[in-house]
Amino acid sequence: MRLHRLRLTAFGPFGGAQSVDFDELSAAGLFLLHGPTGAGKTSVLDAVCYALYGAVPGARQNGQGQTLRSDHAAPATRTEVTLELTVAGRRLEVTRQPPWERPKKRGTGTTVEKAQSWLREYDAGAGAWKDLSRSHQEIGEEIGQLLGMSREQFCQVVLLPQGDFARFLRADAEARGRLLGRLFDTRRFADVEKRLAERRRTAEARVREADAALLADAHRMQQAAGDAMELPELTPGEPGLAEAVLSAAAVARSTAREQLTIARHGRLAAGSAQAAADRDLSDVRELARLQRRFEEARERAAVLEERAGEHREAQARMERARKAEAVAPALELRESADAEHRAAADAEARARALLPERFADDGAAGLAAAARRAAEELGGLESARRGERRLAELAAERVDLDRQERADDDVLTETEGWLADWDATRAELQRRIDSAQEAAAHAEQLAVRREPAGRRLDAARQRDRLARDTEEARRRALAAADRALQARTHWLDLKEQRLDGIAAELAATLEDGAPCAVCGATEHPAPARKDAGHIDREAEEQALAALQSAEQRRADAERDLGAVREALAGAVAEAGDTPTEQLAAEAEELDLEHARARRDASALHPAREELRRAELEHQRRTAAQREAQVRAASRVGHRDRLERERASLEEELTQARGGAQSVAARIGHLERQAALLTEAADAVRAAEDAAARLKTADGRLDQAAFKAGFDTPRAAADALLDDAAHRELQRRLDARQTEETTVRAVLAEPETAAAAQRPPADLAAAREAADRAADRLRRAASAEDAAARRCEELDRLSARAADGVRRLGPLREEYDRVARMAGLTAGTSADNERKMRLESYVLAARLEQVAAAATARLQRMSSGRYTLVHSDDRTGRGRSGLGLHVVDAWTGRERDTATLSGGETFFASLALALGLADVVTDEAGGVRLDTLFIDEGFGSLDDQTLDEVLDVLDSLRERDRSVGIVSHVADLRRRIHARLEVVKDRTGSSVRQRVH
Incomplete structure (x- = not known):
C-alpha cells in the first residue's frame, strides 16, 4: 500500500482546505511530519485512517468531546477528506464526508446533512477515473479486503504509535494477549475456549439437573415408603449417588411387598366377619318385621270388632236405598208435575191481575172472545192513525217554512249592508299592497349598500388593531436584535478567551506515564495551569447555543413584524382613512333603515x-242574496197548499179519536187490552192442563211406593240416597270387607304366627355388631389399598430412577470429557503445567515471530548488544506463554524488558513495531506496506543512537518503502530534509511541504 495524495477540508484543527503530496515526500525515503504541540500533526494521520475506514484511531475516536469537524470552519464549508493511494496494484481515490450541521438554504436555522462516501479507481487505459461505489458498507468491505487488515491492525502497523509499544514491552501477559489478539485476530481460538467453557457449564448443568431429578425421585420414594426406607444425605454431583438411590429403592420395594401381603390377609378375615354380621342382622330384621306384622294384625282385628254395630247399620241403610230406587221415577214425575202446576197457577194469577174487573170471572173462552173484539176495532182505526201522522208532518213543514223565512231575511239584511261598503274596502286593500311593494324595492337597494359598508367597518377595526400590533412587533424585533448582538459578542469573547487558554485545557488531560495527545511524550515537566477565569469547551458551547437561540428568536420576531405589516397594508387599502366610529355609525344607520324597510315590505303578502x-x-x-230572493217567492204557494190539507185532516180525525186525546192514544189502549186478554186466556188454559197432570202423577206415586214396601211416598223419598252418599256408603262397606279379609290372612300365616311365639327381636344389638364388622373391613381394605399404592408408587419411582441412572451415564461421560478439554484450553487444568490458554498458545507463536523480526533491527540500533526473545515462563501466579525478555550481549544475561532505559525502550519498541508490521503484513496475505508513520519518542535518544535508528529506518527504502516520522524534535529537522510542517493559527492550522 502506498499513499499518493491527501486532501482535507474543515477537518480537525484545519479550518480550510489543505493538501499533502506523499509522492513528493516519499521520494527521499524518510520525511518528517513536525509542528508545535497542538498544531494537528496527529490529525493528518487521523485523516488517512478516516478516509480508509470511516473512523479515526480508537483512542481519539472515543475521546470525550472530540468531533471530526473543525471549529474554525465557516458554517457553509463541509468537512471532507480525500485520499489517493495504490493498493494491490490498483490506484484508488476514497472521499468521505461525515455528517454535519449546515445553515438552511431557505429561512433561518440549520439542518443536518447525512454522511457520504465515494470510491473511484483510476483506469490507466482510459486515462480517467471511474466510480466504483457510494455505499459506506461496500466501500468499507472493499478497502478491508484489499488491505487485509482491520482498523486496529492498520493503526498498529502503518501508524506506529511508540507509546503503545513502550507499554507493550512493560506489560504483563494478559495485556500483551489483548493487543496481539486484536492484531492477529485470534478470536476464533478465544471462541473455542468460550464454546468449550459453555459446553462444560451446559454439561455440568445437565448432570446436576439429572442428579437433582434422581434425588427428587429418591425423596418421593422415601415419602411413599415412610420409615421403611433410609436415605443418606446426598447432593447433586456426589459420586455413588446413583448406586445409593437404587439400593435404597430395592430395600423399600421389598418391605412394601411384605406389608401388602399382611394387609391382604387382614382384609380377607375382616370380610368373612362382616358377611356373618350382615347375615345375622338380616335375620333379626326379618324376625322383627314378622312380629310387628302379627301385632298390627291383632290390633286391626280388635278395631273391626269394636265397629261391628256401625257396619250392620250401614248394611241396612244400603238395603233401604236399593228398594227406594224403584220408586225414584214416580217421585221425579210427581215433583215435575207439581212444579209445572205451581208455575201455571202463578202465571194465571198475574194475567188476571192486569185485566179490568169485568173480566175477573171469565173463563178461557170468554177471554179469547173479548181479545178478538178488540183486534177488530183496531183494524178500523188504521186509516185514522195515518192521517194523524200526516197532520203532524204538516205542522213541522209550517215551522220549517217560518225558519227558512227568518234565515233568508237575515241574509238579505247582512248582505245589503256588506255590499254597501265594498268599494271602500277594496280601495284600502289595494293601497296597502302598493305601499308594501315600494318598501320591498327600497329594502333591496339598502341590502346592496350594507355589505360593502360592513366590510369597510371590519377592515377599519382590523386596521386599528394591526396598528397597535405593528408597534408591539417592532419593539419585540428591536429587542430580539439587541439580545442576539449581545449573545454574539459574548460568544466571541468566550471563544477568544478559550483559545488563549487552550494549552491549560490540554494539559489538564495529561497523566504521568501516559503520552501527550499533542507531542506523544510520556513526561510532562511543566504543563500549563488553568487560571481562575479559565473558559472551557462546555462554557463556549453553551454561549454558542445561547447565540443560536437568540438568532432564532430574532428571525422569528422579524418574520412576525413583516407579517403584521403586510396585514395592516391590506386593511388600510380596504378601509381607507375614515374613522372607525364614523363607519360604524353609517353602518348602524343602514341597518336600522334596512330593518324598517323589510318590516314594511313584510305586509305585502298578507295584504x-x-x-x-x-x-x-x-x-x-252576491250569490247568497240572489238565492234568498228566489226561495222567498216559492214559499208563498207552498204555505197555501199546506193550510188546505190541514183543515181536511182535522175534520176526519175528530170522529176517530172518540174520548181519547188522539187516535194514537186510542189505538195504544186497544192494543194493550187485546194483548192482556190473549195472554190471560193462554194462562187459564195452561193452569187447567197442569192440574190434570199433577193428579195423574199422584196416583202413580202411591202405587209405586206400596209395591216397593213403603207405607207412604214420603217414606220412600226419605230412603233414597244421592250419588255421593251412595258412593261413600259403598266405599265404607267395601273397605270393611277388605280389612277383614286381610287381617284373617295375616293371622293365618305360619311364619308370622311362629315369629310371634319367639322372644322380641334385638335389632339395635344386631346393627351395632354389623357396623363394627363393616368398620373393621373398611380399615383392612384401606390398609390394603395404601400398601398396594405404596408398592405401585415405589415400583414407578424405582423404574423412573433406573431410567434416570441410565440417561445419566452418557451425560456424566460427556461432562468429564468436555471438562478436561475446557480445563486444558483455559489453562486451569492440572495437566496444563504452564497454565497457558489456547489463545495465548497461538499468540506465543506469533510473538516468537515478532521477536525474531524485531531482533534483526534491534541489533543494528543497539550495535549488536540487545536481542528480543520470547519466554514461556510463568510470572508469579499468572499464566505463561506471552513473556518477552531482552538478552544483553555485553553481560550475557537475559532480563525483563522493563529494565531498559528510556532511550533503550524507545528503539526496542521501534524495532518491535517494525517487526510486528512485517509479521502482520505476512498474516494479512503479504500486502506491501510502502508507507509507514512513526509517532514520537526520538527525543530520548543520544546522537549516536539516533543515527543508528535513522540508518535502520533509512534501510527500509531498500524495499521501496517511505517512512514518515512524526516529531517536534528540532534536531530531526536538520537530519531529514523532506518535511511536512503543521502550522497553527487563531483561524485554524495549515500545512507547509518542503523538500530540499
Whole structure:
C-alpha cells in the first residue's frame, strides 16, 4: 500500500482546505511530519485512517468531546477528506464526508446533512477515473479486503504509535494477549475456549439437573415408603449417588411387598366377619318385621270388632236405598208435575191481575172472545192513525217554512249592508299592497349598500388593531436584535478567551506515564495551569447555543413584524382613512333603515291574501242574496197548499179519536187490552192442563211406593240416597270387607304366627355388631389399598430412577470429557503445567515471530548488544506463554524488558513495531506496506543512537518503502530534509511541504 495524495477540508484543527503530496515526500525515503504541540500533526494521520475506514484511531475516536469537524470552519464549508493511494496494484481515490450541521438554504436555522462516501479507481487505459461505489458498507468491505487488515491492525502497523509499544514491552501477559489478539485476530481460538467453557457449564448443568431429578425421585420414594426406607444425605454431583438411590429403592420395594401381603390377609378375615354380621342382622330384621306384622294384625282385628254395630247399620241403610230406587221415577214425575202446576197457577194469577174487573170471572173462552173484539176495532182505526201522522208532518213543514223565512231575511239584511261598503274596502286593500311593494324595492337597494359598508367597518377595526400590533412587533424585533448582538459578542469573547487558554485545557488531560495527545511524550515537566477565569469547551458551547437561540428568536420576531405589516397594508387599502366610529355609525344607520324597510315590505303578502279573500267573500254574498230572493217567492204557494190539507185532516180525525186525546192514544189502549186478554186466556188454559197432570202423577206415586214396601211416598223419598252418599256408603262397606279379609290372612300365616311365639327381636344389638364388622373391613381394605399404592408408587419411582441412572451415564461421560478439554484450553487444568490458554498458545507463536523480526533491527540500533526473545515462563501466579525478555550481549544475561532505559525502550519498541508490521503484513496475505508513520519518542535518544535508528529506518527504502516520522524534535529537522510542517493559527492550522 502506498499513499499518493491527501486532501482535507474543515477537518480537525484545519479550518480550510489543505493538501499533502506523499509522492513528493516519499521520494527521499524518510520525511518528517513536525509542528508545535497542538498544531494537528496527529490529525493528518487521523485523516488517512478516516478516509480508509470511516473512523479515526480508537483512542481519539472515543475521546470525550472530540468531533471530526473543525471549529474554525465557516458554517457553509463541509468537512471532507480525500485520499489517493495504490493498493494491490490498483490506484484508488476514497472521499468521505461525515455528517454535519449546515445553515438552511431557505429561512433561518440549520439542518443536518447525512454522511457520504465515494470510491473511484483510476483506469490507466482510459486515462480517467471511474466510480466504483457510494455505499459506506461496500466501500468499507472493499478497502478491508484489499488491505487485509482491520482498523486496529492498520493503526498498529502503518501508524506506529511508540507509546503503545513502550507499554507493550512493560506489560504483563494478559495485556500483551489483548493487543496481539486484536492484531492477529485470534478470536476464533478465544471462541473455542468460550464454546468449550459453555459446553462444560451446559454439561455440568445437565448432570446436576439429572442428579437433582434422581434425588427428587429418591425423596418421593422415601415419602411413599415412610420409615421403611433410609436415605443418606446426598447432593447433586456426589459420586455413588446413583448406586445409593437404587439400593435404597430395592430395600423399600421389598418391605412394601411384605406389608401388602399382611394387609391382604387382614382384609380377607375382616370380610368373612362382616358377611356373618350382615347375615345375622338380616335375620333379626326379618324376625322383627314378622312380629310387628302379627301385632298390627291383632290390633286391626280388635278395631273391626269394636265397629261391628256401625257396619250392620250401614248394611241396612244400603238395603233401604236399593228398594227406594224403584220408586225414584214416580217421585221425579210427581215433583215435575207439581212444579209445572205451581208455575201455571202463578202465571194465571198475574194475567188476571192486569185485566179490568169485568173480566175477573171469565173463563178461557170468554177471554179469547173479548181479545178478538178488540183486534177488530183496531183494524178500523188504521186509516185514522195515518192521517194523524200526516197532520203532524204538516205542522213541522209550517215551522220549517217560518225558519227558512227568518234565515233568508237575515241574509238579505247582512248582505245589503256588506255590499254597501265594498268599494271602500277594496280601495284600502289595494293601497296597502302598493305601499308594501315600494318598501320591498327600497329594502333591496339598502341590502346592496350594507355589505360593502360592513366590510369597510371590519377592515377599519382590523386596521386599528394591526396598528397597535405593528408597534408591539417592532419593539419585540428591536429587542430580539439587541439580545442576539449581545449573545454574539459574548460568544466571541468566550471563544477568544478559550483559545488563549487552550494549552491549560490540554494539559489538564495529561497523566504521568501516559503520552501527550499533542507531542506523544510520556513526561510532562511543566504543563500549563488553568487560571481562575479559565473558559472551557462546555462554557463556549453553551454561549454558542445561547447565540443560536437568540438568532432564532430574532428571525422569528422579524418574520412576525413583516407579517403584521403586510396585514395592516391590506386593511388600510380596504378601509381607507375614515374613522372607525364614523363607519360604524353609517353602518348602524343602514341597518336600522334596512330593518324598517323589510318590516314594511313584510305586509305585502298578507295584504294580497286579504284582498283575495275579500273578493271571494264579495262573490259569495252576491250569490247568497240572489238565492234568498228566489226561495222567498216559492214559499208563498207552498204555505197555501199546506193550510188546505190541514183543515181536511182535522175534520176526519175528530170522529176517530172518540174520548181519547188522539187516535194514537186510542189505538195504544186497544192494543194493550187485546194483548192482556190473549195472554190471560193462554194462562187459564195452561193452569187447567197442569192440574190434570199433577193428579195423574199422584196416583202413580202411591202405587209405586206400596209395591216397593213403603207405607207412604214420603217414606220412600226419605230412603233414597244421592250419588255421593251412595258412593261413600259403598266405599265404607267395601273397605270393611277388605280389612277383614286381610287381617284373617295375616293371622293365618305360619311364619308370622311362629315369629310371634319367639322372644322380641334385638335389632339395635344386631346393627351395632354389623357396623363394627363393616368398620373393621373398611380399615383392612384401606390398609390394603395404601400398601398396594405404596408398592405401585415405589415400583414407578424405582423404574423412573433406573431410567434416570441410565440417561445419566452418557451425560456424566460427556461432562468429564468436555471438562478436561475446557480445563486444558483455559489453562486451569492440572495437566496444563504452564497454565497457558489456547489463545495465548497461538499468540506465543506469533510473538516468537515478532521477536525474531524485531531482533534483526534491534541489533543494528543497539550495535549488536540487545536481542528480543520470547519466554514461556510463568510470572508469579499468572499464566505463561506471552513473556518477552531482552538478552544483553555485553553481560550475557537475559532480563525483563522493563529494565531498559528510556532511550533503550524507545528503539526496542521501534524495532518491535517494525517487526510486528512485517509479521502482520505476512498474516494479512503479504500486502506491501510502502508507507509507514512513526509517532514520537526520538527525543530520548543520544546522537549516536539516533543515527543508528535513522540508518535502520533509512534501510527500509531498500524495499521501496517511505517512512514518515512524526516529531517536534528540532534536531530531526536538520537530519531529514523532506518535511511536512503543521502550522497553527487563531483561524485554524495549515500545512507547509518542503523538500530540499
